Amino acid sequence: MTTLNAKLASQYPAHIAQLQQMTKAALSRENLEGLVIHSGQEIKAFLDDNCYPFKVNPHFKYWLPLIELPNSWLVVNGEDKPTLIYYQPVDFWHKITPLSESYWGEYINIKILTNASEVDKLLPYDKKGFAYIGSHIEVAKALGFEAINPESLLNYIHYHRGYxxxxxxxxxxxxxxxxxxxxxxxxxxxxxxxxxxxxxxAYLKSIGYGTNDTPYGNIVALNKNCSILHYMSLDKVPPQAHRSFLIDAGANFNGYAADITRTYSYKNDKFAELIVRMDQLMLKAVAGLKPGVSYVDLHIETHRAIGQVLRDFNFINVDADIAVESGIISTFFPHGLGHHLGLQVHDVGGFMADERGTHVDTPASHPFLRTSRLIEANQVFTIEPGLYFIDSLLAELKASPNADQVNWKNVDEMRCFGGIRIEDNIIVHQSHNENMTRDLGLN
Known part of the structure; x- marks a missing residue:
C-alpha cells in the first residue's frame, strides 16, 4: 500500500462514521428508514447514440471514491454497513471498469448488477420508507419511490457537507x-x-487528463480575453504579442475538486506590478478567513481594498470610500470573493444558516456572492478577488453620472491586458488557515 493509500485508509473509517451519524440523524428527522443514492445514468445526446460525459451524483461520491460508475446504487440507513449495487455488465462494445476494492471495501457490502434494468431485484422491496437521491426522477417513479429528493432532507445533508x-x-x-x-x-x-x-x-498532458477529466471547463485566456470571466474559446493561433495570461483551472481526486486561478504578465511592466499588488490583497483576504467571521463582511472588506488599489494605481481619482459609496468598484470587480469547495466546485450549503436550510441573503449591492454563511473550522473555501477591464461594464460606467471618478486614459491603457484573478484553496482550521495551493509552491 502506498503512503497516500495508507493515509486515506487511516482517515476513511472516521469519514464513514461521520456520514453514518449524519444519515441516522437526518432519517430520524424525516421519519425514513434509509436512502437510496443513485450514481446516475449516461445521457444520450438528442437524436444520437453518443452520450454526454458522465458526471456522478455528488451524494454518491460523498461515500465512495467512485466517479466513473453509472447505473450503480448505494443503500444507507445510518446504522448497517452500506450496500453498494455495483454495475458490471457483460459488454463487448465498451471497456468495463473492474471492481477494485481499496481501503473502502471492508466498510461496504457489495452486490453485482449485470443488467441495469434489473436493479429493482437488489433494491429494498418496500420503498415507502426510503428516499431516492438522484437526478433521474422518472426512473425513481418507475421503481416505486414516493420520497424523491426531499428538500428538507437535502438541506440537512447540504448544511453538514460544509464541514x-x-x-x-x-x-x-x-x-x-x-x-x-x-x-x-x-x-x-x-x-x-x-x-x-x-x-x-500542456496543462492536461502534465497530469494525464483528457478534456472531460477536469472538474470544470478550464479558462485559458491571453491578452484581452482575460476580461471574459468564463472564457473557454481557446484560440489555436498565438496572438501577435503575448501580454497577459489568466488561467482558471482545476483537477479532481476521488471526486474532490481543486479550483485555482493565476494571472501572469509577459513583461515586467505596470500590469506585472498590478498582479503583485492583487496577490498581496488576495493573501490578506485569506488571512481574514477565521471561525466566527462573516464571509459577506470579508468580501465587503476586500471590495473596499480593491478600491484602494484602483486609487493607488490612479485608475480612479476619488478615495476608496467614495468609490464604495458610488458603486464604481463593481465595474472592476463584478463577482464574489470566493465559494465553498469540495465534492463540487461551487459546493453546496453556502447560503445556509442552519440545518433547516434557512437562507442567508447577500447584500443587494453584492448580488454575485457565492456564499453568505458564517465561517467555521473544517470548512474549505476558495478566495479569488479580481480586477478587470471589461469593455461592456466600462461603457456602462462611462455613460453614468460617476464617469468623472475614473481616469479613463489610464484605464484604457489596460484594456489590452484584460484583467487579473488570483485564487487559492483554503482549509479553515480552528487555530490557523491551511493554504493548500501556496503550500505546494504555486506563487
Whole structure:
C-alpha cells in the first residue's frame, strides 16, 4: 500500500462514521428508514447514440471514491454497513471498469448488477420508507419511490457537507497537488509563446487528463480575453504579442475538486506590478478567513481594498470610500470573493444558516456572492478577488453620472491586458488557515 493509500485508509473509517451519524440523524428527522443514492445514468445526446460525459451524483461520491460508475446504487440507513449495487455488465462494445476494492471495501457490502434494468431485484422491496437521491426522477417513479429528493432532507445533508472530514481534507490536498503541477506546465507554455489551445494541452498532458477529466471547463485566456470571466474559446493561433495570461483551472481526486486561478504578465511592466499588488490583497483576504467571521463582511472588506488599489494605481481619482459609496468598484470587480469547495466546485450549503436550510441573503449591492454563511473550522473555501477591464461594464460606467471618478486614459491603457484573478484553496482550521495551493509552491 502506498503512503497516500495508507493515509486515506487511516482517515476513511472516521469519514464513514461521520456520514453514518449524519444519515441516522437526518432519517430520524424525516421519519425514513434509509436512502437510496443513485450514481446516475449516461445521457444520450438528442437524436444520437453518443452520450454526454458522465458526471456522478455528488451524494454518491460523498461515500465512495467512485466517479466513473453509472447505473450503480448505494443503500444507507445510518446504522448497517452500506450496500453498494455495483454495475458490471457483460459488454463487448465498451471497456468495463473492474471492481477494485481499496481501503473502502471492508466498510461496504457489495452486490453485482449485470443488467441495469434489473436493479429493482437488489433494491429494498418496500420503498415507502426510503428516499431516492438522484437526478433521474422518472426512473425513481418507475421503481416505486414516493420520497424523491426531499428538500428538507437535502438541506440537512447540504448544511453538514460544509464541514469536511480529515479524509476529505486529504482528497482536496491531492487535487491541489495535481492542479498545481498542471498550472506550472501552463505557465511555462505561456512564457514560451504558445497559443491558448497549446497551453491547455500542456496543462492536461502534465497530469494525464483528457478534456472531460477536469472538474470544470478550464479558462485559458491571453491578452484581452482575460476580461471574459468564463472564457473557454481557446484560440489555436498565438496572438501577435503575448501580454497577459489568466488561467482558471482545476483537477479532481476521488471526486474532490481543486479550483485555482493565476494571472501572469509577459513583461515586467505596470500590469506585472498590478498582479503583485492583487496577490498581496488576495493573501490578506485569506488571512481574514477565521471561525466566527462573516464571509459577506470579508468580501465587503476586500471590495473596499480593491478600491484602494484602483486609487493607488490612479485608475480612479476619488478615495476608496467614495468609490464604495458610488458603486464604481463593481465595474472592476463584478463577482464574489470566493465559494465553498469540495465534492463540487461551487459546493453546496453556502447560503445556509442552519440545518433547516434557512437562507442567508447577500447584500443587494453584492448580488454575485457565492456564499453568505458564517465561517467555521473544517470548512474549505476558495478566495479569488479580481480586477478587470471589461469593455461592456466600462461603457456602462462611462455613460453614468460617476464617469468623472475614473481616469479613463489610464484605464484604457489596460484594456489590452484584460484583467487579473488570483485564487487559492483554503482549509479553515480552528487555530490557523491551511493554504493548500501556496503550500505546494504555486506563487
Amino acid at each position: 469536511k472530514s480529515k479524509y476529505e481534507h486529504e482528497c482536496l490536498r491531492q487535487s491541489n497537488t495535481l492542479a498545481v503541477k498542471a498550472h506550472q506546465a501552463a505557465r511555462n507554455a505561456f512564457l514560451q509563446g504558445d497559443s491558448e489551445y497549446d497551453i491547455q494541452q
